[in-house]
Amino acid sequence: MPEMPELDPVIHGKLRLAVLSLLVGVEEADFTWLRDKTGSTDGNLGAQMLKLEEAGYVAMQKRFAGRKPQTLYRMTPVGRKALAKYVTALKQLLGAAL
Amino acid sequence: MTDMEREDGTTRDELVQRVALMEAMIAEGRQSTARWGWVFVMWGLIYFAAMAWVVFLPFKEWAWPVCIAVGIVVSVVKGRQRRSKGENQRSRSLAAVWQIFSAGITLYVIGAIASGHGTQSAYYAAIMFFIGLAHGTSARILRWGAQGMAAAVWCAGGLAMFFFTTQDEILAIFLIATFFGMILFGLYAMWLERRRAAGMVQAHA
Numbered sequence: 001m002p003e004m005p006e007l008d009p010v011i012h013g014k015l016r017l018a019v020l021s022l023l024v025g026v027e028e029a030d031f032t033w034l035r036d037k038t039g040s041t042d043g044n045l046g047a048q049m050l051k052l053e054e055a056g057y058v059a060m061q062k063r064f065a066g067r068k069p070q071t072l073y074r075m076t077p078v079g080r081k082a083l084a085k086y087v088t089a090l091k092q093l094l095g096a097a098l
Numbered sequence: 099m100t101d102m103e104r105e106d107g108t109t110r111d112e113l114v115q116r117v118a119l120m121e122a123m124i125a126e127g128r129q130s131t132a133r134w135g136w137v138f139v140m141w142g143l144i145y146f147a148a149m150a151w152v153v154f155l156p157f158k159e160w161a162w163p164v165c166i167a168v169g170i171v172v173s174v175v176k177g178r179q180r181r182s183k184g185e186n187q188r189s190r191s192l193a194a195v196w197q198i199f200s201a202g203i204t205l206y207v208i209g210a211i212a213s214g215h216g217t218q219s220a221y222y223a224a225i226m227f228f229i230g231l232a233h234g235t236s237a238r239i240l241r242w243g244a245q246g247m248a249a250a251v252w253c254a255g256g257l258a259m260f261f262f263t264t265q266d267e268i269l270a271i272f273l274i275a276t277f278f279g280m281i282l283f284g285l286y287a288m289w290l291e292r293r294r295a296a297g298m299v300q301a302h303a
Contacts, residue, residue: 021120025127
C-alpha cells in the first residue's frame with residue numbers, strides 16, 4: 001500500500017485555508033476584507049494570520065490609507081508552493097478514498 | 099483510508115469540506131464587483147432626479163451639474179466607508195474604467211452646459227454612449243452578459259437620440275435607458291450579491 005501524503009497542519013486549519021485561498025486570487029488584501037470574506041472575528045483572524053506569517057506563507061505590511069492605518073497581507077512564493085503541495089496531497093488522499 | 103478515517107483522525111468528509119471551502123474562497127477572492135450594485139441604482143435615481151428637475155423646476159441649467167456632483171460626493175463617501183478590499187489586476191481595471199468614465203463625463207457635462215450645448219439630442223446621445231462604453235468595457239472585463247445587455251441598452255438609446263430629437267422623445271429615451279440600463283441592472287446586481295453573501299461559507303478555525 002503506497003504511503004499517504006501528509007497534510008500541512010498550518011494550512012489545514014479551516015480559517016487559514018480560507019485566507020490562503022482568498023489571497024491566491026488577489027495581489028494583496030487588507031485585514032478587514034479578509035475578515036468580512038471569511039466571516040471571522042478580529043481576534044481569531046489575527047491569531048491565524050500570525051501563524052501563517054510565522055510559517056512564511058504570508059507577508060504583512062502596515063501602511064496608512066489617508067489617516068487610517070491599514071494592515072495588508074500578500075501571499076509569499078513559499079505560501080503558494082505550500083498551498084499547491086497541500087492541494088496535491090488533498091487530491092491524492094481523496095483519490096485514495098474513492 | 100478505506101474506513102474513511104486517517105490515522106490523524108481526518109475523515110473523507112472533512113477533506114471534501116476543505117475542497118469546497120477552497121473553491122468558495124477562491125471564487126470570493128476573484129469576485130471584483132462585490133457589493134457595487136447600489137451604485138448603479140443610485141446613479142439611475144440621480145438621472146431620474148436630474149430629468150425631473152429639467153422638466154419641472156427652474157434653473158434647468160443647474161440640474162445635471164448639481165445632480166452629478168451629489169452623486170460623486172455620495173459615491174466617494176460611501177466608497178470610503180467600504181474601505182476593505184482585496185486588490186488584483188481585474189479590480190484595478192474595473193476601478194480605472196469607472197474612474198476615467200466619471201472624470202470624462204463630469205468634464206463633458208460641465209463643458210456642454212457652460213457653452214450652452216447641454217440641451218441638444220447629440221449631447222444626450224454622447225452621454226448615453228459614454229455610459230454604454232463604460233458598461234461595455236466592464237462587461238468585457240468581467241465576461242458578464244447582464245452588464246453587456248446594459249451596455250447595449252445605453253448604446254441603442256444613444257443611436258435613437260439621433261433620430262428622435264424632440265424634448266419629449268429625448269426624455270422618454272433617456273428615462274427608458276436609465277430604468278433598464280441602470281436601475282434594473284443595479285437591482286439585479288444587488289440581488290446577485292445578496293444571494294452570494296447568503297451562500298458564503300463561514301470559515302472559523
